[in-house]
Amino acid sequence: MVDYTRMLQQMQSFRASDEAREQFVSDILAKFQMLQEEHSNLKNDYLSERDIRRNYQKTVDEKQGLVGDYERQLEASSFVLALIDGDGAIFQDALLQAAAGDGGSEAASRLYHAVREHVASLYSNSSNWSIMVQIYLSLDKLAIKLASVNLLRSPQELRAFAQRFSVNQPLFSIIDVGQGKERADHKIKEMLRTFSDNPTCRHIVFGGCHDAGYLLNFEHFKHNMSKAAHITLLETTPAYRGFTDLNNFKRARFDDVFKNEPLPDYAPHPNGFGQLSMQSPVQPIVQPLLRSMTNIKNTSPTMTPRTSVASPSASSTTVSAVAAATAESNEDTSWATVGKIGAPVNGNILIASTTATKKISKKKYAYYNKAEERLDEPLPPKDPAAAISLESRMKKLGKKMCNHWHLGGYCENGNFCSFQHEPKLTPGELNALRYKTRSLACKNRYCENIECYLGHQCALERDQNYCPYPDNCHLRTTHGMDRVKFVRYDKNGNADYAP
Known part of the structure; x- marks a missing residue:
């Protein structure tokens, strides 16, 4: 005789097993669907990122090409600027005494090579940089002074000296600022301000250390190491005390070009006294x-x-x-x-x-x-x-x-x-x-x-x-x-x- 109770229990067991199998299959299908959706989203994200990366790489390549062009242009147009106060930085006696001949041309050649050698000692890639020299002075005033101390035979010789100096090098100029107070100073200060932030001006040689009036213009440079490293203080006559305290700047002397001592107040005379010129009678101030x-x-x-x-x-x-x-x-x-x-x-x-x-x-x-x-x-x-x-x-x-x-x-x-x-x-x-x-x-x-x-x-x-x-x-x-x-x-x- 069949045991009804045992068979009923076994059937219930089968029913529970079928339900568990159906639930398991349902869970697997639901998880599969979820993973499929995630895969689809990730695939879309990947394709989007791939497109972005490719566009970015294309842009980077274009920009790098532009940067390379700019660098080549910058290198091709790079120059060194020498700003010199010619009222205090005086050329060597031998150059001035040859003013009627090739003194000006020789002065330009010496100055060019002196600047070139100095810059080469600071930068390894400076061989193609142009050299620009601007000398500002009161031509007539300086000419009279140089003639009075027998460095020129006549004041007119300085103009010939300046012309030959400017012709020797295409970027060399002696600029006559005329008669007036601090006209050379004004121009040099403005040139210094303009070119100190110019990327094509790779280095500045400043020749005005004899004049304390320029010190204020170096206040915002002296604590900026990068800018100070791009400026050389050219000492001709003894530098003013304030310039000797600027420790972050490069320094140079071109003794083959400029005098290292001030002009005398008067020309030596054979009798040992100053040479006195004949003057018209004194005009009383009244x-x-x-x-x-x-x-x-x-x-x-x-x-x-x-x-x-x-x-x-x-x-x-x-x-x-x-x-x-x-x-x-x-x-x-x-x-x-x-x-x-x-x-x-x-x-x-x-x-x-x-x-x-x-x-x-x-x-x-x-x-x-x-x-x-x-x-x-x-x-x-x-x-x-x-x-x-x-x-x-x-x-x-x-x-x-x-x-x-x-x-x-x-x-x-x-x-x-x-x-x-x-x-x-x-x-x-x-x-x-x-x-x-x-x-x-x-x-x-x-x-x-x-x-x-x-x-x-x-x-x-x-x-x-x-x-x-x-x-x-x-x-x-x-x-x-x-x-x-x-x-x-x-x-x-x-x-x-x-x-």
Whole structure:
């Protein structure tokens, strides 16, 4: 007899097994469907990425081709720029003395090879770089100076020198900036600013280390190592102290091309003294506004364009009287500064123009002769009591006055200055201090600092036409210079020419 219960259990077991198999197959099918969808999505993503990559690679190849073209163009147009202040960087004597011949051409060749060798020592791929040289100078002013120290036979030779220099090399130029204050400086500074970020200008040789006026232009370079490495400071005459502190820049000297010392103030003379040129009689600074009245023994008073020159023994009363109205700041309305009172000198009576004394301008000027050598205006008469007071004060403290502070209005050393700042000097003591500083010669015969308080010409020779100390005078190198005012400049560099 069949066991019904056992068979029923077995059938239920089969049913459970069939359900489990169906569920398993359903799960497999569902997972397969999901994997199929993922595969389809990944395939689409892959195809998309493949297209993007291929387009990117194509773009990269095109850009690399452009970069290669740009690099070849950059290399082909790369150049080295030399910016030189020719008023301070002076060519070697032998080159200048051959100015009438091939001196200019030889100077260009030497400078080209000097720059080429220097750049080759810095860059391994510089053989194809062009060399561009721009020399800025006041041609007439420098020509007169070079002729005065016998480096040129005549000022006209410098123009021939410049022409041959420019012809020798296609990218070499000597540029005449004309007469005026800081014109060369302005152009060099602008060229430096323009080309320092120019990628085709691979290196700059700067030849103006003799002039402190350029220091400010290197402030934003000195801490930028990459830019500083692309600038060479060319030292000709001894560099200004501030340039020696710029440690991140390259340095060079082209002693075969440029002089390593400043020009002398005068040409050597066989007798051992400075060569004195023949000058026209001194024009007193009061001449445009003074009338000369003769003695009763002579004819009636007449107008004269200039007063006679005083002899070495003549009284200096005239100069003192006129200078009494003259401040150190050159506060004048004309080429002359007028005395407030007249004074009899050798029988002549000098009468100042009342109109001029009423109209005194506050504008300051720097005066120059035809050779553009700086001339000094006379100081007001010195007060003996103030001079004694000044000397006593320095002797008491054992320290001299700080000229920068009292006369210039500023001292960069501040409280660390070793000279006296306080107390403030009286007007008389200030004038006495001006007399002391005027006895010290300014190093720049062509000084353009309108506030300069140093001496630029011998006051004794200027006022008396004679210096009794020809061998010991601190300003003896100015003896014999042209003392006639030719041009004056205000602080903005604007020029007024004498009629």
